[in-house]
Amino acid sequence: MRRCAPAGSSLGVSLAVSFTVSLAVSLTFAACGKSGDTAGPRSGSGSATATGAASGTAATAEDPGPVASVELGRELYEKKGCAACHSIDGSPRIGPSLLGAASRATASTRFTDGTLAKDLIGDGKKFPTVRAYLIASFLQPSEYINEGYPPTSPSFEGVLKPHESESLALFVESLGQP
Numbered sequence: 001m002r003r004c005a006p007a008g009s010s011l012g013v014s015l016a017v018s019f020t021v022s023l024a025v026s027l028t029f030a031a032c033g034k035s036g037d038t039a040g041p042r043s044g045s046g047s048a049t050a051t052g053a054a055s056g057t058a059a060t061a062e063d064p065g066p067v068a069s070v071e072l073g074r075e076l077y078e079k080k081g082c083a084a085c086h087s088i089d090g091s092p093r094i095g096p097s098l099l100g101a102a103s104r105a106t107a108s109t110r111f112t113d114g115t116l117a118k119d120l121i122g123d124g125k126k127f128p129t130v131r132a133y134l135i136a137s138f139l140q141p142s143e144y145i146n147e148g149y150p151p152t153s154p155s156f157e158g159v160l161k162p163h164e165s166e167s168l169a170l171f172v173e174s175l176g177q178p
Contacts (some may be wrong), residue, residue: 066163073171076164085153088175095153096146102130102173110147117144134169 077083077098085095101109109117117133120126127133137144138160141153160168 066161068163068166068170070167070170070174072164073167073169073174076160076168077171080156080159082168095149098172099175101175102134103176105130105133112145112147112151131166131169131173134172135165138165138168 077086077088082098085093087093087097088099090097090099096104105117106121107118111117121130121133122128127136133144139155139157141155142151145151145153156165
């Protein structure tokens with residue numbers, strides 16, 4: 001009777017090495033999901049919402065995944081270049097100030113096509129909440145150009161993870177009135 005791979009052959013050694021590497025990788029990934037692992041972007045606040053499942057991470061009861069927060073939103077505002085065009089103190093720049101932007105959305109924000117933001121926000125409308133509208137405006141800014149401003153804001157679709165978009169919206173909502 002003939003064996004498939006003689007003992008000591010390079011094929012037999014290759015199979016053994018492949019099996020060992022596969023086993024080691026599997027065990028390493030299995031260990032990553034253990035509870036008690038506190039690494040990762042989970043700084044939270046009282047108004048934070050877990051969005052791990054939406055961001056493609058394996059959220060579980062023990063590990064909710066990344067959490068949105070006002071603090072992360074402020075960091076993103078600075079790191080993603082939002083501050084170059086949008087102030088947070090009411091002063092004019094290329095784009096509208098973010099101070100009071102959430103409340104203006106339900107009162108006076110008008111788009112270049114004449115549509116009022118408030119007509120798109122609420123129960124049974126395109127956006128159920130102001131936060132949903134804000135997130136959409138980060139992801140598809142060319143769809144929601146404020147009257148009086150140029151269409152220069154870049155899209156963050158595919159750039160921001162869901163918990164990051166929500167964090168940015170939380171930050172804008174936290175800015176209140178001018």
